[in-house]
Amino acid sequence: HYLGYLPAILDYFVHWLFSQPPIIRPTGGGEAPEWWEGFERDATGAGKRLPDVVRDAFRDALIVRRAGWIIGTPDLRTATMSQAEAEAEGVDGVVLTPVSAEDILDWDCDAAGTLRWVVVRKVEHVREFPGERLRVETYTYLDSVQWAVWEVRQDQKGKGGEAVLLGSAEHGIGRVPFVALEI
Numbered sequence: 220h221y222l223g224y225l226p227a228i229l230d231y232f233v234h235w236l237f238s239q240p241p242i243i244r245p246t247g248g249g250e251a252p253e254w255w256e257g258f259e260r261d262a263t264g265a266g267k268r269l270p271d272v273v274r275d276a277f278r279d280a281l282i283v284r285r286a287g288w289i290i291g292t293p294d295l296r297t298a299t300m301s302q303a304e305a306e307a308e309g310v311d312g313v314v315l316t317p318v319s320a321e322d323i324l325d326w327d328c329d330a331a332g333t334l335r336w337v338v339v340r341k342v343e344h345v346r347e348f349p350g351e352r353l354r355v356e357t358y359t360y361l362d363s364v365q366w367a368v369w370e371v372r373q374d375q376k377g378k379g380g381e382a383v384l385l386g387s388a389e390h391g392i393g394r395v396p397f398v399a400l401e402i
Contacts, residue, residue: 233278237274241270257312263317272288279320283319286319289361292314315398318339323337324338325337337399339358340357342357363392366387366388366390
């Protein structure tokens with residue numbers, strides 16, 4: 220019979236590496252910005268701590284070789300706001316959206332290994348009662364200047380399937396707002 224030791228070995232390395240919380244300091248030896256504590260406590264907008272997000276991405280990368288997360292705003296509505304509008308409505312903030320290896324569909328890097336662009340997918344099955352269940356695929360394109368999000372809805376028989384642009388805008392970061400972890 221077969222004994223699978225690999226999961227135990229991977230869990231050992233993940234536990235060993237993350238057994239102590241990381242010490243994160245700002246560059247230049249200054250004080251952490253005022254938003255840092257809240258972000259570290261809730262990095263995903265759903266209550267997940269930053270060390271837990273990094274730990275989960277590391278585990279995924281050990282298993283399937285890559286993982287990552289999108290750096291962005293909580294939703295499409297806030298993504299199209301200016302900084303002043305977001306602050307005025309009290310929705311200012313950055314969240315990390317974890318992306319599994321299966322959902323990192325395509326990307327390109329320059330000669331130095333810097334990410335030029337990436338396309339990621341999110342798949343959900345939704346049902347609005349009393350309707351039938353739909354497969355909803357959301358595709359996000361990110362580059363160093365802009366982002367765009369499309370949605371494709373299909374029924375159980377595969378009917379539908381037209382891509383509908385949900386939103387796009389310039390993000391103003393100057394880099395691709397995606398962190399890739401690859402082993």
